[in-house]
Amino acid sequence: MAEPFLIGENMTGGYGGADILHGCTVAVEKGQIAVIVGPNGAGKSTAMKAVFGMLPLRAGTVRLNGEDITTLSPQDRVARGMAFVPQNQNIFTSMSVEENLEMGAFLRRDDIRATIEEVYALFPILRDKRRQAAGELSGGQRQQVAVGRALMTQPSLLMLDEPTAGVSPIVMDELFDRIIEVARSGISILMVEQNARQALEIADKGYVLVQGSNAYTDTGKALLADPEVRRTFLGG
Amino acid sequence: MDFLNAIVVLANFVLIPATAYGAQLALGALGVTLIYGILRFSNFAHGDTMAFGTMVTILVTWWFQSMGIGLGPLPTALLALPAGIAATAVLLLATDRIVFRFYRKQKAVPVTLVIVSIGVMFILNGLVRFIIGPDDQRFADGARFIVNVRQFEAWSGLEEGLAIRTTQGITVITAVLTVALLFWFLNHTRTGKSMRAFSDNEDLALLSGINPERVVMITWIIVAALATIAGVLYGLDKSFKPFTYFQLLLPIFAAAIVGGLGNPLGAIAGGFVIAYSEVAVTYAFKKVLGYLLPQQLEPDGLVQLLSTDYKFAVSFAILVIVLLFRPTGLFRGKSV
Numbered sequence: 001m002a003e004p005f006l007i008g009e010n011m012t013g014g015y016g017g018a019d020i021l022h023g024c025t026v027a028v029e030k031g032q033i034a035v036i037v038g039p040n041g042a043g044k045s046t047a048m049k050a051v052f053g054m055l056p057l058r059a060g061t062v063r064l065n066g067e068d069i070t071t072l073s074p075q076d077r078v079a080r081g082m083a084f085v086p087q088n089q090n091i092f093t094s095m096s097v098e099e100n101l102e103m104g105a106f107l108r109r110d111d112i113r114a115t116i117e118e119v120y121a122l123f124p125i126l127r128d129k130r131r132q133a134a135g136e137l138s139g140g141q142r143q144q145v146a147v148g149r150a151l152m153t154q155p156s157l158l159m160l161d162e163p164t165a166g167v168s169p170i171v172m173d174e175l176f177d178r179i180i181e182v183a184r185s186g187i188s189i190l191m192v193e194q195n196a197r198q199a200l201e202i203a204d205k206g207y208v209l210v211q212g213s214n215a216y217t218d219t220g221k222a223l224l225a226d227p228e229v230r231r232t233f234l235g236g
Numbered sequence: 237m238d239f240l241n242a243i244v245v246l247a248n249f250v251l252i253p254a255t256a257y258g259a260q261l262a263l264g265a266l267g268v269t270l271i272y273g274i275l276r277f278s279n280f281a282h283g284d285t286m287a288f289g290t291m292v293t294i295l296v297t298w299w300f301q302s303m304g305i306g307l308g309p310l311p312t313a314l315l316a317l318p319a320g321i322a323a324t325a326v327l328l329l330a331t332d333r334i335v336f337r338f339y340r341k342q343k344a345v346p347v348t349l350v351i352v353s354i355g356v357m358f359i360l361n362g363l364v365r366f367i368i369g370p371d372d373q374r375f376a377d378g379a380r381f382i383v384n385v386r387q388f389e390a391w392s393g394l395e396e397g398l399a400i401r402t403t404q405g406i407t408v409i410t411a412v413l414t415v416a417l418l419f420w421f422l423n424h425t426r427t428g429k430s431m432r433a434f435s436d437n438e439d440l441a442l443l444s445g446i447n448p449e450r451v452v453m454i455t456w457i458i459v460a461a462l463a464t465i466a467g468v469l470y471g472l473d474k475s476f477k478p479f480t481y482f483q484l485l486l487p488i489f490a491a492a493i494v495g496g497l498g499n500p501l502g503a504i505a506g507g508f509v510i511a512y513s514e515v516a517v518t519y520a521f522k523k524v525l526g527y528l529l530p531q532q533l534e535p536d537g538l539v540q541l542l543s544t545d546y547k548f549a550v551s552f553a554i555l556v557i558v559l560l561f562r563p564t565g566l567f568r569g570k571s572v
Contacts, residue, residue: 078445086443092436095429103433106426107445149444
């Protein structure tokens with residue numbers, strides 16, 4: 001089988017002290033959605049941080065498009081086309097929506113107006129609120145700003161850490177629709193989700209992590225159909 | 237007529253001096269608040285940074301004066317100001333490279349950086365006294381008044397006179413220009429916006445590819461300009477004495493905290509709140525009340541709430557009240 005677009009292979013490491021990840025592997029194909037689910041404390045967010053270079057790895061490699069990027073800093077990975085939306089504090093609250101998008105494109109020296117228009121087309125509400133401080137928006141709108149900011153670098157891979165945390169079910173469905181739309185445009189998506197069932201429904205590939213290692217790996221549909229996964233992680 | 241006289245007295249002794257003083261404090265507080273917002277510590281060396289910038293400006297002013305270069309009615313110090321700013325920027329960047337960067341790399345907690353800045357303060361303190369001495373220096377030249385008492389009396393026919401000193405006018409105009417330029421920079425340029433982004437959310441700024449060392453460098457340069465301008469304006473308006481600049485630290489910090497640390501708009505508001513309070517509380521209102529009240533109610537005493545020797549108590553009291561009832565300041569700053 002050909003190498004996936006992005007793969008974090010056999011990742012082992014932690015924040016000093018005990019390891020949190022034990023030989024964990026996550027990967028995503030071009031233009032597909034990969035979802036990491038699992039119980040609390042399974043190391044889902046840690047795996048994301050490891051892929052993005054925010055966690056020192058003791059073993060394992062991260063490869064983007066066949067190239068080893070294990071030792072690159074997060075900033076260098078941004079320059080290589082990776083974008084990351086953290087779970088918390090993922091927007092500049094005191095700055096306007098449009099300024100948030102401009103800051104997302106800070107590394108770009110070319111004209112960013114077309115990309116801003118693309119983001120507004122994806123999230124029309126942001127166009128209406130573009131002069132408002134991002135901190136004054138609702139939870140769902142803030143997540144849209146956060147995703148929009150990350151898209152401003154025109155990444156080839158978008159990493160989302162619990163994008164639907166703390167938003168209402170309706171807004172959550174809306175956000176998932178937008179995420180599918182982003183994936184259709186050719187951007188690979190790797191995300192961590194608490195709402196495992198809904199996330200696996202849209203996932204091409206699902207990873208169930210338990211205590212820092214892979215418990216189950218399959219397509220989203222297959223995981224949803226697996227009685228063992230349903231019983232243990234999806235509540236029946 | 238008595239009412240107008242009362243207003244003129246009030247303007248002459250309270251409003252005009254306090255406005256000039258407020259503008260000076262606002263510029264000082266802006267420097268403190270920028271450092272707090274970007275580098276996340278309270279810079280106790282700020283008063284002495286102002287003293288250093290003013291000292292260089294004074295030395296260059298004297299040199300210009302000895303060569304007969306001047307600005308006519310305007311003080312020569314304005315011509316020397318860019319040299320003062322440049323020297324202070326070099327000093328601050330050197331201090332950052334030698335001292336602050338070391339602690340930044342270690343991710344030292346803010347209180348450590350505060351203590352470090354106190355160390356820097358003592359060194360600057362000594363440096364300034366070593367070069368120019370601890371005494372009072374006057375360096376204002378040019379025309380003394382925009383409006384003097386006699387002109388005003390002749391023009392208005394009032395008993396009381398009003399004077400606006402050139403230095404007061406220059407202070408207000410320079411402060412307005414500086415603040416307008418600063419806000420334009422912060423709100424409309426790429427670099428300015430990246431500074432605000434860095435101050436808002438450091439981690440996300442890093443994820444967006446904003447270079448922290450560059451942001452820090454530009455912050456120090458802007459702070460050098462603000463501190464030198466504030467110091468020179470204060471020195472022109474009053475006089476230059478290193479110890480006075482050290483003492484200015486209290487009202488400046490009070491202004492920054494009252495406005496909300498890390499919030500530039502707050503620093504300006506805070507500067508004026510502190511200045512008006514300080515001048516109003518230490519002013520003897522006897523004359524004003526003499527005009528306003530009927531003869532039999534005219535006060536015998538000076539009607540001065542506090543002797544001017546205690547003016548620092550005003551900043552301190554306001555600081556305590558704000559910290560008790562609204563710790564983030566009037567304009568909601570931040571706390572690290």
